[in-house]
């Protein structure tokens with residue numbers, strides 16, 4: 273029982289480390305894509321995405337790949353939180 277729990281903990285820690293390294297590598301690329309007004313997942317220009325304005329005036333752009341973005345200004349976007357979609 274104790275050994276089982278220990279093994280699970282180690283595997284979880286390794287998984288988190290790998291994810292952290294992956295994020296370190298991928299984050300600058302995603303930030304660059306977003307600064308170009310492109311989707312971080314598929315590179316599609318977000319101007320071509322499906323956009324709709326919410327009741328609070330926030331403009332949400334949904335890419336064809338399903339990722340959601342908040343349009344801040346012309347050609348300026350940020351990733352939308354799940355609660356904002």
Ligand SMILES: [Zn+2]
Pocket residue numbers: 311312313314315316335336337338339
């Ligand atoms: Zn996309």
